[in-house]
Amino acid sequence: xxxxxxxxxxxxxxxxxxxxxxxxxxxxxxxxxxxxxxxxxxxxxxxxxxxxxxxxxxxxxxxxxxxxxxxxxxxxxxxxxxxxxxxxxxxxxxxxxxxxxxxxxxxxxxxxxxxxxxxxxxxxxxxxxxxxxxxxxxxxxxxxxxxxxxxxx
Amino acid sequence: xxxxxxxxxxxxxxxxxxxxxxxxxxxxxxxxxxxxxxxxxxxxxxxxxxxxxxxxxxxxxxxxxxxxxxxxxxxxxxxxxxxxxxxxxxxxxxxxxxxxxxxxxxxxxxxxxxxxxxxxxxxxxxxxxxxxxxxxxxxxxxxxxxxxxxxxxxxxxxxxxxxxxxxxxxxxxxxxxxxxxxxxxxxxxxxxxxxxxxxxxxxxxxxxxxxxxxxxxxxxxxxxxxxxxxxxxxxxxxxxxxxxxxxxxxxxxxxxxxxxxxxxxxxxxxxxxxxxxxxxxxxxxxxxxxxxxxxxxxxxxxxxxxxxxxxxxxxxxxxxxxxxxxxxxxxxxxxxxxxxxxxxxxxxxxxxxxxxxxxxxxxxxxxxxxxxxxxxxxxxxxxxxxxxxxxxxxxxxxxxxxxxxxxxxxxxxxxxxxxxxxxxxxxxxxxxxxxxxxxxxxxxxxxxxxxxxxxxxxxxxxxxxxxxxxxxxxxxxxxxxxxxxxxxxxxxxxxxxxxxxxxxxxxxxxxxxxxxxxxxxxxxxxxxxxxxxxxxxxxxxxxxxxxxxxxxxxxxxxxxxxxxxxxxxxxxxxxxxxxxxxxxxxxxxxxxxxxxxxxxxxxxxxxxxxxxxxxxxxxxxxxxxxxxxxxxxxxxxxxxxxxxxxxxx
Numbered sequence: 001x002x003x004x005x006x007x008x009x010x011x012x013x014x015x016x017x018x019x020x021x022x023x024x025x026x027x028x029x030x031x032x033x034x035x036x037x038x039x040x041x042x043x044x045x046x047x048x049x050x051x052x053x054x055x056x057x058x059x060x061x062x063x064x065x066x067x068x069x070x071x072x073x074x075x076x077x078x079x080x081x082x083x084x085x086x087x088x089x090x091x092x093x094x095x096x097x098x099x100x101x102x103x104x105x106x107x108x109x110x111x112x113x114x115x116x117x118x119x120x121x122x123x124x125x126x127x128x129x130x131x132x133x134x135x136x137x138x139x140x141x142x143x144x145x146x147x148x149x150x151x152x153x
Numbered sequence: 154x155x156x157x158x159x160x161x162x163x164x165x166x167x168x169x170x171x172x173x174x175x176x177x178x179x180x181x182x183x184x185x186x187x188x189x190x191x192x193x194x195x196x197x198x199x200x201x202x203x204x205x206x207x208x209x210x211x212x213x214x215x216x217x218x219x220x221x222x223x224x225x226x227x228x229x230x231x232x233x234x235x236x237x238x239x240x241x242x243x244x245x246x247x248x249x250x251x252x253x254x255x256x257x258x259x260x261x262x263x264x265x266x267x268x269x270x271x272x273x274x275x276x277x278x279x280x281x282x283x284x285x286x287x288x289x290x291x292x293x294x295x296x297x298x299x300x301x302x303x304x305x306x307x308x309x310x311x312x313x314x315x316x317x318x319x320x321x322x323x324x325x326x327x328x329x330x331x332x333x334x335x336x337x338x339x340x341x342x343x344x345x346x347x348x349x350x351x352x353x354x355x356x357x358x359x360x361x362x363x364x365x366x367x368x369x370x371x372x373x374x375x376x377x378x379x380x381x382x383x384x385x386x387x388x389x390x391x392x393x394x395x396x397x398x399x400x401x402x403x404x405x406x407x408x409x410x411x412x413x414x415x416x417x418x419x420x421x422x423x424x425x426x427x428x429x430x431x432x433x434x435x436x437x438x439x440x441x442x443x444x445x446x447x448x449x450x451x452x453x454x455x456x457x458x459x460x461x462x463x464x465x466x467x468x469x470x471x472x473x474x475x476x477x478x479x480x481x482x483x484x485x486x487x488x489x490x491x492x493x494x495x496x497x498x499x500x501x502x503x504x505x506x507x508x509x510x511x512x513x514x515x516x517x518x519x520x521x522x523x524x525x526x527x528x529x530x531x532x533x534x535x536x537x538x539x540x541x542x543x544x545x546x547x548x549x550x551x552x553x554x555x556x557x558x559x560x561x562x563x564x565x566x567x568x569x570x571x572x573x574x575x576x577x578x579x580x581x582x583x584x585x586x587x588x589x590x591x592x593x594x595x596x597x598x599x600x601x602x603x604x605x606x607x608x609x610x611x612x613x614x615x616x617x618x619x620x621x622x623x624x625x626x627x628x629x630x631x632x633x634x635x636x637x638x639x640x641x642x643x644x645x646x647x648x649x650x651x652x653x654x655x656x657x658x659x660x661x662x663x664x665x666x667x668x669x670x671x672x673x674x675x676x677x678x679x680x681x682x683x684x685x686x687x688x689x690x691x692x693x694x695x696x697x698x699x700x701x702x703x704x705x706x707x708x709x710x711x712x713x714x715x716x717x718x719x720x721x722x723x724x725x726x727x728x729x730x731x732x733x734x735x736x737x738x739x740x741x742x743x744x745x746x747x748x749x750x751x752x753x754x755x756x757x758x759x760x761x762x763x764x765x766x767x768x769x770x771x772x773x774x775x776x777x778x779x780x781x782x783x784x785x786x787x788x789x790x791x792x793x794x795x796x797x798x799x800x801x802x
Binding site: 008011012015016069071072073099102103107109110111112 | 277278295300313323
């Protein structure tokens, strides 16, 4: 999956990186970007506006993989297990969020950035009140072993 | 001024081989030469139009042009708005003139481009800076460079028809990406795909348009019917006949629901019936197995020359009026009910009856279907090879052999109609327990009437099918030189011409005469059959109650002047007789026929006026009252007008 990004993608990732380092989003820290097309981001569990405080004080790690068609194709974004317990996040780290996918029901747009994706994920955690895995979590993880979440389509 | 991102842009990218929507054809589906490809209903007005891809594109353009003119918006905006409104011009127009801004918001037709711009903008996709002249927006404030647009648009096109609803890449922005931008940035292959999606949506989104469901067929059909949602037979240019409503094979006069029920029932039960109706039947006389390899029900055993009906296996002599019989194989006869049977036996009998009843109708449905398929193969065969041979043998140019194709197509069409009338009869005349006596009587009357019409139609179809299948083979086999007539249709278990007008192998002049007679008879029969089926279909669609009522009323004079009056009258006579039969004088019609035809055989010989058509049908039509008189009679038995006075042919 992680083929080398093309020159366009390279430039785009460079400028996103520059932007991120200058204005990192709240509660997010870029911990690894050595090879440019794989990023590891640390996400602070957000303070929830409502009870219970499900993720406060916890830290999660996100892995971002850029494909060579980035930003026309969405980046592959997954949590590094252990992933947060959330009805839209499988225990293998796959995330059910429309902006991470393109095609028919996908909400990805090349005008989105990793910065915005990280913010969306944090707000997704913040608004959750139901500490459960998605239905069929075990089945899904067994079936998807070692595969990209994009292959679910 | 830049080329991108302002109104000039639209003009620019519409240029060249894309061609603007500049056709002046109206959006309203106007007339075109087509729509009545049906062999039946030649006379009625068009009910549909078949369009090829070029014509379809023209219509799409015309639709857009109309909106451009009406709403004074650009081509690209009109296309988008129409697509959003599922090509419903009326609704779009209504909404637009109520609140144009609301429509613009809904569809995404924005006009937010800043009037003054910086010289350079940053592309929100690749984050590089470009001169504004090299950038574009979907008429909103979000600018992207040409390369990013191209990637964005082509990715969308690759992901399917949703590209027609493409919006500005900015997730917050609702601006619709206009067709013009797409045409300016996509490569040729993607442009082509985009246009294909557009045409597809044009057809798929409109209720009165539909694709021909035949595999690989590129034609679409516009239904001109004002009753959408009801079965409508369509005859595509590719040769496929389908129902506009349910997309199944054409099935007029039967409704879609009956077809659906019937097909489900068949798939459940036909397995059991298949073995009963295996491909062979023993000859009723010599019991040799016979394979039915032609479509006509009139069988002749190749061994003992016994002629019989494939359906009831009774002697054919009882089927044709020529031999004193009467065609009634279409009727389902209930087994004679016995007096004192115990309850168990009654139940068994009932179960057997209902299975037999279904078998009766299914068999006739299936046989007509396979006859239809064989006839279709015959048409191909005729067009492929036989046409040439026949042309040579009969010294007739192929252009004048179209009447044979017409006859075959009539057979194909009628077999299909006939087939479905059996499915519908199965449901219509089902035994309903608990019905009132009155209702039962009425239904019995309906059934009588329906079966009479069906029987008449089927009778002529059998004749036509026989003639075009068996009699024709004689001319195909005949050598240009006399004395070498073939010995029947070879290769099959049943064979041999058994019809009228034997063409003796005695000289080419005789052969020519026989050919001319054949031709005249076939054309006549095709017409008569067509009229009978038209009648069957029309009366069924009108409702049997209505049809019966009409025959109750005194007969009015037929409208004069029609060239096909004779044939029309033949059908009218049949229907009148049917009505009479349905009124409880059931026995009268068949018996009258028997006497009439036997009388005819004695007298027709000395009547030189008899035309080939009359010879074929067995009666002459009174021009005054349309009654079908015996060929022997000189005066009409009903209105007493002399035969000559009613107008010769």
